[in-house]
Amino acid sequence: MPAMVIPLSLLGLVPFIVFAGGAVGRDLADHLLFALIDYAALVLAFSGGVHWGLALSPDAARPSMRLGGGVLPLMVGWVALVLGQLVAPWVALAILIAGYLATVLTEHRAARRSLVPLRYVWVRWGFSLVAVVMMAMVLILRGLGQTIVF
Numbered sequence: 001m002p003a004m005v006i007p008l009s010l011l012g013l014v015p016f017i018v019f020a021g022g023a024v025g026r027d028l029a030d031h032l033l034f035a036l037i038d039y040a041a042l043v044l045a046f047s048g049g050v051h052w053g054l055a056l057s058p059d060a061a062r063p064s065m066r067l068g069g070g071v072l073p074l075m076v077g078w079v080a081l082v083l084g085q086l087v088a089p090w091v092a093l094a095i096l097i098a099g100y101l102a103t104v105l106t107e108h109r110a111a112r113r114s115l116v117p118l119r120y121v122w123v124r125w126g127f128s129l130v131a132v133v134m135m136a137m138v139l140i141l142r143g144l145g146q147t148i149v150f
Contacts, residue, residue, distance in 0.1 A: 001119045009123055013130050015039045020134035024141045024148045033138065037084050040096045040135060041077035047103050047124070048073030054116065061115060073103050093139045097132050104128040 019039060022032030052070030055063040076099035084092025104124050111121040141148070 001117065001123075005123055009127050012043065013127065016131050016134040020138050021148065023138045024146065026147050029147070033089050033142070034084070036135065036138060037080065037089060037092045037096065040100075040131060041081050041092075043131070044077040044080075044096060044099050044103065045074040050120075051116075066115075069106065073099060076102075090139055090143065093135050097135050097139070100128045100132050100135075 016036070016039065019032050019036035023029055023036050025032070048070045050070070051066050054060060055066035055070060060066060076095060080092040080095040080099065083095065104121075107116055107121050107124055110116045111118045
């Protein structure tokens with residue numbers, strides 16, 4: 001795994017932390033809530049792209065299933081974006097949390113069958129846990145009507 005994976009993954013978590021903190025603040029909270037939802041959906045879609053790329057490898061095991069699995073996070077992110085606008089932002093957060101957990105658990109199972117590198121899965125677990133904690137914090141605190149002033 002390239003040495004840049006960890007620093008870039010940490011950098012990718014910065015918007016989760018900034019948007020989540022702002023979404024439970026006072027100023028611009030609603031705008032930052034939607035920024036969090038938008039970013040989380042984009043990152044979820046990006047995680048599916050990894051599997052799309054692995055499915056295109058000439059020696060890919062079960063490429064059709066992997067292509068489908070690569071599209072699924074994109075579709076979950078899209079549904080979250082639409083329902084966040086049409087129903088309520090908390091619906092989007094709940095869907096995204098479920099999507100992140102389902103994706104990392106699926107990747108964990110795939111790593112046990114050597115379909116994805118084990119080191120990749122450890123990075124994904126760390127990234128996904130931070131992302132899920134940030135989204136869950138927003139979901140819970142906003143659900144309780146709480147704000148945090150920085």
